[in-house]
Every structure is written in structure tokens, then in C-alpha cells.
Amino acid sequence: MSYLDKATLKVVGTRPIRPDGVDKVIGRATFGADHTMPGMLWGKVKRSPHAHARIKKINIDKALKVPGVHAIVTAADFPDIPNEEAFVGEGPMNFRDLSRNCMARDKALYDGHAVAAVAATSQAAAEEAIDLIEVEYEVLPHVIDVEAAMAPNAPILHDDMFTQGVEPKPTKPSNIAKKITFTKGDIAKGFAEAEVVIERKYTTKPVHQAYIEPHACVVAIGADGQATIWSSSQGQFMVRAYCAKLLNIDIANIRAVPAEIGGGFGGKTLVYLEPVALALSKKTGRPVKIVMNREEVFRGTGPTSGGTIEVKLGAKKSGRIVAAELVLKYQAGAFAGSPVGPGCMCAFAMYDLDNVHITGYDVVSNRPKVAAYRAPGAPISSFGVESCVDELARELKIDPLALREMNAAREGTKTPYGPTLVNVGYIPTLEAARNHPNLKIKLGKNQGRGVASGFWFNIGGESSAAVHINEDGTASVIEGNPDIGGSRASMAMMAAEVLGIPYDRVRAIVADTGSIGFTFLTGGSRVTFATGMAVTQAAEKVVEQLKSRAAAIWDISAEAVEWKDGKAFPAGANAGSFEPLSLADIAIKSGRTGGPISAEVSINAQGAGPGFATHVCDVEVDPETGHVKILRYTAVQDVGRAIHPSYVEGQIQGGVTQGVGWALNEEYIYDKNGCLENPGFLDYRIPVASDMPMIDAVMVEVPNPRHPFGARGVGEVPIVPPMAAVANAIADAVGARMRDLPMSPPKLRAMLDEQDPPRMAAE
Amino acid sequence: MTGIAARRLTGGQTEFDIEANTVRRMIAELDQRYPGLGKQIDEGMAVAIDGEIFQDAYLEELKPDSEIVLIPKIGGG
Numbered sequence: 081m082s083y084l085d086k087a088t089l090k091v092v093g094t095r096p097i098r099p100d101g102v103d104k105v106i107g108r109a110t111f112g113a114d115h116t117m118p119g120m121l122w123g124k125v126k127r128s129p130h131a132h133a134r135i136k137k138i139n140i141d142k143a144l145k146v147p148g149v150h151a152i153v154t155a156a157d158f159p160d161i162p163n164e165e166a167f168v169g170e171g172p173m174n175f176r177d178l179s180r181n182c183m184a185r186d187k188a189l190y191d192g193h194a195v196a197a198v199a200a201t202s203q204a205a206a207e208e209a210i211d212l213i214e215v216e217y218e219v220l221p222h223v224i225d226v227e228a229a230m231a232p233n234a235p236i237l238h239d240d241m242f243t244q245g246v247e248p249k250p251t252k253p254s255n256i257a258k259k260i261t262f263t264k265g266d267i268a269k270g271f272a273e274a275e276v277v278i279e280r281k282y283t284t285k286p287v288h289q290a291y292i293e294p295h296a297c298v299v300a301i302g303a304d305g306q307a308t309i310w311s312s313s314q315g316q317f318m319v320r321a322y323c324a325k326l327l328n329i330d331i332a333n334i335r336a337v338p339a340e341i342g343g344g345f346g347g348k349t350l351v352y353l354e355p356v357a358l359a360l361s362k363k364t365g366r367p368v369k370i371v372m373n374r375e376e377v378f379r380g381t382g383p384t385s386g387g388t389i390e391v392k393l394g395a396k397k398s399g400r401i402v403a404a405e406l407v408l409k410y411q412a413g414a415f416a417g418s419p420v421g422p423g424c425m426c427a428f429a430m431y432d433l434d435n436v437h438i439t440g441y442d443v444v445s446n447r448p449k450v451a452a453y454r455a456p457g458a459p460i461s462s463f464g465v466e467s468c469v470d471e472l473a474r475e476l477k478i479d480p481l482a483l484r485e486m487n488a489a490r491e492g493t494k495t496p497y498g499p500t501l502v503n504v505g506y507i508p509t510l511e512a513a514r515n516h517p518n519l520k521i522k523l524g525k526n527q528g529r530g531v532a533s534g535f536w537f538n539i540g541g542e543s544s545a546a547v548h549i550n551e552d553g554t555a556s557v558i559e560g561n562p563d564i565g566g567s568r569a570s571m572a573m574m575a576a577e578v579l580g581i582p583y584d585r586v587r588a589i590v591a592d593t594g595s596i597g598f599t600f601l602t603g604g605s606r607v608t609f610a611t612g613m614a615v616t617q618a619a620e621k622v623v624e625q626l627k628s629r630a631a632a633i634w635d636i637s638a639e640a641v642e643w644k645d646g647k648a649f650p651a652g653a654n655a656g657s658f659e660p661l662s663l664a665d666i667a668i669k670s671g672r673t674g675g676p677i678s679a680e681v682s683i684n685a686q687g688a689g690p691g692f693a694t695h696v697c698d699v700e701v702d703p704e705t706g707h708v709k710i711l712r713y714t715a716v717q718d719v720g721r722a723i724h725p726s727y728v729e730g731q732i733q734g735g736v737t738q739g740v741g742w743a744l745n746e747e748y749i750y751d752k753n754g755c756l757e758n759p760g761f762l763d764y765r766i767p768v769a770s771d772m773p774m775i776d777a778v779m780v781e782v783p784n785p786r787h788p789f790g791a792r793g794v795g796e797v798p799i800v801p802p803m804a805a806v807a808n809a810i811a812d813a814v815g816a817r818m819r820d821l822p823m824s825p826p827k828l829r830a831m832l833d834e835q836d837p838p839r840m841a842a843e
Numbered sequence: 844m845t846g847i848a849a850r851r852l853t854g855g856q857t858e859f860d861i862e863a864n865t866v867r868r869m870i871a872e873l874d875q876r877y878p879g880l881g882k883q884i885d886e887g888m889a890v891a892i893d894g895e896i897f898q899d900a901y902l903e904e905l906k907p908d909s910e911i912v913l914i915p916k917i918g919g920g
Contacts, residue, residue, distance in 0.1 A: 346920025499891035604919020
């Protein structure tokens with residue numbers, strides 16, 4: 081059934097308070113580190129102090145003698161998994177690499193790589209034992225940056241890695257795991273037709289998702305061999321599947337219970353601690369708890385890639401882009417698997433282009449293996465492309481919004497990665513940006529305005545949901561997705577709308593892996609779309625049951641009952657004359673009409689609609705210090721249909737804020753030995769509230785007809801445009817074109833010094 | 844079709860004429876022509892049918908004039 085007619089909706093589109101909100105704000109929610117058990121041991125991980133080293137020997141004798149120590153595990157305690165790739169969880173996963181990322185085998189590949197772990201009766205004993213584990217290393221040459229890792233003489237991380245995607249098949253190992261290409265049209269012909277050609281190189285640094293809650297878990301194995309895992313993650317089913325694979329345990333013997341999650345943004349779509357705690361629990365027979373500190377989060381878990389972006393654009397003087405070429409080199413960290421693929425696919429997706437050639441390289445280096453981060457890969461390539469489009473606009477003296485409008489992807493545009501776009505709202509975002517009052521505000525001295533757009537596919541996937549009608553006429557919704565962005569509220573709202581009852585009569589619960597059918601993780605902006613679809617279908621099944629129960633009470637045919645505003649009515653005069661029955665009236669009699677009223681639906685949701693965004697950023701540059709102040713920020717996005725507008729706006733504002741941090745301050749700083757020098761929030765500078773103005777989130781609603789309410793994913797695309805929007809605004813303010821992120825005060829100050837004479841924006 | 848692993852198995856060919864009325868049959872036909880391609884598609888590729896992306900689409904029906912593009916599977920953050 082479709083609920084696309086907004087005028088008929090009573091609950092969807094309103095702004096109730098999320099049920100988990102207050103507890104999370106005041107710290108009462110049970111996060112990963114809050115769980116405890118009787119007899120629990122404390123686990124602690126020993127980490128490599130070297131960026132690249134062969135592990136020659138690990139001696140645990142002294143550590144085992146520390147009072148309170150129960151067990152120590154190393155790679156020898158984990159199955160040696162063969163080199164195989166499978167699509168389980170968040171993307172193609174090589175389980176050998178995942179296992180070796182959780183516990184180094186043979187070689188430590190980055191500063192902070194886990195090499196052993198201890199379980200002890202106290203944290204102090206575990207820490208003392210960690211210091212007494214003797215690891216004999218052969219320190220090897222290391223490589224940190226992506227282009228250095230691609231150089232012919234670079235230290236090689238994996239002797240068995242040969243570049244895929246090149247012919248003939250290489251005979252020498254390389255740090256380049258993969259080369260990919262996407263081609264549309266004839267790039268040489270396109271550049272031959274161009275009247276203006278701009279060629280630029282841009283670079284970005286790896287940045288961490290900077291979730292406030294560090295990774296944490298408790299794992300217990302019962303006498304019956306059943307393991308229970310309590311942890312903070314973006315998917316309890318992902319935790320279960322990965323742990324089963326890495327420890328060679330049947331999935332049925334693991335139950336994963338989701339804790340409340342204090343941020344993930346893609347960074348908790350992997351396991352780090354859970355397999356280690358599971359191995360320690362298996363060895364000791366006791367529950368084991370491990371909690372990372374902030375330094376471990378930075379040194380031991382995955383940021384997103386840094387990369388280089390080489391862009392070449394050819395255009396007519398009218399502004400029509402006739403050729404677009406791109407080379408992307410993305411750091412994958414210690415194991416293959418950067419998001420260079422989606423980076424390639426998203427880079428030019430905002431444009432209707434005839435001639436495109438894109439090349440991407442996936443490159444390993446001695447850094448933590450990258451993890452997903454909102455719209456993985458797209459922000460990096462878009463920083464280059466959207467900066468270069470701005471440079472083209474300036475060269476052609478065309479308004480940057482007008483240049484985008486002239487070349488914009490629209491209904492029927494064939495994308496450079498293949499499919500033709502349908503049901504998309506990019507042009508409406510450009511129109512809404514142009515018409516926003518913020519764009520009419522006159523800028524002052526040293527102030528500038530920057531425009532950038534972005535694209536993300538969004539996904540659907542496997543989801544299960546159940547709706548139960550309780551005896552008092554309230555409803556319970558059971559979902560399998562950890563609630564990160566307010567999904568309890570959204571799920572309850574969709575169920576309430578279908579059932580025809582108020583939002584506060586529906587309670588949504590996030591269930592463990594034993595209590596609901598398989599549900600793919602919370603990521604890819606899929607939950608409101610896919611799990612929302614499952615909830616809607618389950619609620620519709622319940623409505624059918626309610627109609628048949630009313631029919632039983634009235635002793636008429638179920639076809640003669642209609643459901644409206646939460647009540648059963650006789651469908652016309654022929655059905656008979658009965659007083660309407662409310663949901664509560666029917667629920668209290670459910671025992672006499674066939675038993676409990678409930679439905680569970682498991683689906684694989686398809687056809688997630690893509691998301692487009694256009695951002696406009698106003699900045700003021702302090703020429704004395706190089707500090708950039710964000711004056712105002714207008715983020716326009718096609719959201720399909722906002723189920724809960726406040727939480728959609730929150731997703732947009734959060735993505736923008738993280739993007740501004742990526743643009744201005746965030747970076748990993750390594751010393752000459754490849755060791756991370758800033759593993760903490762004092763030295764790794766993320767934006768705080770005082771850095772940001774109120775972000776104007778503007779929702780354009782082009783409904784996705786695949787979803788009953790028209791929803792499309794909203795959490796990814798808002799992080800795609802900000803870096804270029806900020807860079808373009810800085811260029812507008814002071815004429816300094818920053819092509820290397822972050823655009824931190826010292827770097828901007830240095831660039832202003834290079835200007836001769838300094839150019840300041842006109843008042 | 845995009846994606847290097849698949850192209851490796853087809854000798855560089857990226858466009859195909861296939862008679863099939865479901866995605867499952869299309870994949871089976873591709874696998875028959877290029878042994879191993881079916882597994883590659885199953886494990887690492889999504890199917891875009893007339894612009895809509897299906898991560899797993901065995902049962903989707905194909906119309907005679909449908910645009911079908913095999914692309915790498917997509918995740919997210």
C-alpha cells in the first residue's frame with residue numbers, strides 16, 4: 081500500500097520526541113562499556129609500537145605470572161583463515177584480513193596493531209601483564225602516504241598482493257591492490273572539443289569518524305557452549321557473523337545483544353574487540369570485558385581514506401562541460417579495501433556528461449585499515465571535483481550555481497558508472513539553494529561564499545521487523561537495527577500511521593539476534609528505507625488480522641470490514657450495523673478470536689533512491705591567523721519524504737559538521753617512525769558547538785516511489801559537499817585556493833603569505 | 844558491466860546480448876558463457892534495472908527494453 085499522499089498522513093511528518101533521547105543525553109542509556117557480569121574478567125590488548133615489523137617471537141611467561149591474570153591470547157589462538165572474500169556485512173570482506181586486523185599474525189602492519197591480549201581479574205592486573213608480554217620484533221621499513229606507497233621502491237606490506245585490474249598480470253608484488261576504471265563516451269574527442277581545459281590536483285587526509293563512544297564489549301560463553309556478546313556496534317547480526325567466522329563457531333551458538341551506540345558513522349561496521357574477548361572467554365570460561373580508550377580508538381581502528389584527486393575538466397566557453405577525467409588514489413590502510421570504487425562512481429554523478437574517464441587505485445600503507453565513514457569514498461573525490469568545477473566557473477566567469485544547473489544530472493541522465501537516473505531531485509536542490517534567503521545576504525571584507533554539490537546511492541537490503549498488538553491496544557515494534565539516528569521513533573511513527581493510532585501508543589524495541597529475523601546492519605542510510613518498509617508491511621498484516629478479528633466479533637465476513645483511524649467499521653450498509661471497534665476493543669478479545677495479534681516480516685528491500693545535495697557555505701577568513709569562521713551554512717537535500725523531519729535535519733546538520741571538521745582541522749600526524757602523534761581529541765581537532773553556526777537544513781521532497789512513504793536515505797550525502805563548499809568559500813573570500821586538506825590556520829596563513837600582493841575580497 | 848573482476852572473466856567485454864526474463868536467468872546465461880562470472884556477480888555486484896539499484900535481484904523480471912547494468916555492490920557508512 082502507498083502512503084505517498086502527504087495530506088492524508090497524521091503521524092509521519094510530525095516531530096515527536098525520540099524515546100531513547102533523554103537517556104542518551106543524560107548518560108543513563110546502557111552503552112557498550114556499561115554492561116557487567118558476575119565473575120567478569122577485564123581484557124586488555126597489547127599493541128605494536130612499530131609501523132611495520134615482523135613478529136619473531138612472543139613470550140608470555142612473565143605476564144602469566146602476574147596475580148589475577150587468567151589467560152593471554154595471540155594469533156596462535158585464532159584459526160588461520162584462508163585468503164577468501166565474501167560479501168557479508170558492510171561490503172566485500174576478506175576474512176583473513178579481518179582476522180589479522182583483529183590480531184596480527186607474522187607481521188604488525190601499523191602502529192597500534194593488536195599483537196596479544198590479556199584477561200585478568202582487574203584492569204590494573206591486565207595492564208601490568210600487557211607491559212610484561214615480550215614481543216621480539218624485526219622492524220621493517222614503513223610507508224605512510226599513498227603516493228609513496230605506490231612508488232616502485234616502496235616497502236611492500238604483503239608479499240602476496242599483486243595489482244588486480246592490470247594486464248598483463250603483474251609478477252611482482254605491489255602495494256597497489258587494485259586498479260579500476262569507468263569510461264563513458266570518448267574522452268579524447270571530448271577534450272578536443274573543449275575551449276577551456278582546467279587540470280588540478282587535490283589531496284585529502286585520512287579522518288576518523290570520531291564517534292564519542294569508544295569500542296566496548298562483554299563476551300560470555302556458557303557451559304552449553306552458547307556465546308553471548310554485548311557490544312556497541314552498528315549491527316548485532318554483523319557482530320555475530322564476523323565472530324562466528326573468525327572463531328569458527330556455528331552462528332546458532334552466538335547471540336549478539338546490541339548496546340546503545342554512542343556514534344558509529346560507519347566506523348562500527350566492523351569488529352575489533354569482540355573476537356578477542358570471545359577467544360579470551362573461551363580460554364578462561366569467564367565473561368570478559370574489553371573497553372578501548374581514546375588512544376586505542378585512534379591507533380587501532382579505521383578512519384576513512386586519505387587520497388589524491390587529479391581532475392581534468394574540458395568545457396565550452398558557454399559553460400557546458402564536454403570532458404571530465406579523474407584519477408583517484410586512495411589509502412586503504414594496512415589491508416586492501418579502500419572506498420575508491422564508490423569514490424569513482426559518485427565523483428561526476430551530479431552531472432550529465434557525455435565523455436568521462438575515471439581511474440581509481442586502492443593502495444595499502446602502514447596505517448590502520450580504513451573503515452566506512454558516511455558515504456564512503458564520495459567526499460574525497462567530490463572535494464576534488466567540486467573544487468575544480470568552482471575553478472572552472474571562476475575561469476569562465478559563470479556563477480557556480482548556474483554552471484551546475486547548466487550541466488546538472490536529471491531524470492534520464494545516464495551516469496558515468498552505468499545506470500540511468502530515475503526519480504531524482506538534484507535540480508530542485510539547486511533551485512532551493514538559489515532561492516534561499518541566505519544567498520541574498522551581502523558579504524563583507526574577507527568573507528566569501530562557496531557552493532558544492534554531492535551524490536550518494538543509498539541502499540536497501542535485508543531487514544526484519546515485527547509488530548505485536550498488546551492486550552491494552554498499544555503496539556510493540558521489534559526491529560533488528562541499532563538505533564543511531566532516531567530509528568525507534570521513525571519505525572514507531574510508520575507503524576502508528578498504518579495502524580491509525582497515536583505515536584505514543586507504539587513502542588519500538590531494538591532486539592538481539594535471537595529475537596528477530598536477520599537484519600543487515602545500520603549503515604548506508606538504509607534503516608528508514610528498508611526496515612521501515614518491513615515495519616510498514618508488518619503493520620499492514622496486523623491491520624488485516626484486526627479486520628478479521630472484528631469480523632469474528634461481529635460474525636460477518638472479513639471483507640465486510642474496513643480499517644480507518646485505528647478502528648474497525650462495517651464496510652457499508654450491507655455489512656450490518658455495528659458500533660466501531662477500536663484497536664483496544666479488539667485486542668482485549670484477541671484470546672477469544674484466535675490468539676495474539678502479531679506479524680513479522682522479513683524482506684530484502686530493493687530500489688533505494690539516490691540522494692543529491694547542494695550546499696552553500698559562507699566563511700570569514702582572519703588574514704592575521706588563517707582562522708576560518710563558518711558564518712552560515714545552507715544545506716539543501718532531496719530527502720524523498722521526511723518521516724521525522726527533525727531527525728532528517730539532524731542527519732544533515734551532523735554530516736555538515738563532520739565535513740567542516742574534515743575541511744578545516746582533522747588529520748592524522750605521524751612521526752618519522754610511522755607512529756601516530758595525535759591520538760586524542762586535544763590534538764585531533766573535531767568541531768565543537770562554538771565552531772559552528774546554526775546549520776540551515778533545507779529539505780526538498782522528491783518521494784521515492786519504491787518506499788510506501790517515499791523515504792530515501794538521508795545520512796550519507798550531507799558529508800559529501802562540505803569540504804569543497806568550504807574551500808570554494810575561502811577562495812571567494814581571499815583568493816587563496818586551498819587544494820590540500822585540512823585547510824588549517826597555518827596552511828592558510830602560509831598561502832596568504834605567498835600572495836603578492838594579498839588579494840582580499842571586495843566589501 | 845563495470846568492475847574489474849568481472850571484466851577479467853569476459854576478456855574485456857562489457858556489453859552483452861542475452862535472452863532472459865529474470866535476473867537469475869540472466870546471471871545463469873552469463874555464467875554459462877563465462878564460467879565463474881555468476882559467482883562474481885552473486886558475491887560482489889548489484890544490478891541496476893532501468894535506473895533502480897537491486898543489491899540482490901534474482902526474482903526481478905526483465906522487460907524486453909530494460910536497461911540492465913551490473914555495478915559493484917554498494918555499502919555505506
